[in-house]
Amino acid sequence: MAAGSRAGRPRKPTALHVLNGNPSKIVNLDQRAAAEPKPLEIAPDAVPEPPEYMPDSAKECWRENAPMLAATHLLTVADLKALEAYCMPALFVYHFLAGLVCSFLMITNKKREFSLVAQRPS
Secondary structure, X not given: OOOOOOOOOOOOOHHHHHHXXXXXXXXXXXXXXXXXXXXXXXXXXXXXXXXXXXXXXXXXXXXXXXXXXXXXXXXXXXXXXXXXXXXXXXXXXXXXXXXXXXXXXXEEOOOOOEEEEEOOOO
């Protein structure tokens, strides 16, 4: 361990202290919370367009979710890459499930139990 380094676990974020009702009884917690950096929030009327390189169905996911997140004050500049990372796999899952449904038949018996049976290629 280098000389002068602090041992122990890192300090609990101020936002968690505020959320928990300040159980540690920290003095000037509000001032400490106000001094911490906050990412720039995106206004509901200023939601950016999806990146050009995204496929159309991923852009559709972006256009569906970004305004909703901005309207509830949950979308910041720091969240745009996370939103992009959410929309891209959503595209792949959609295509995977669409292909899965097309390649199987659902068969139901009298007991209302069902099974998936692979279709024969036509």
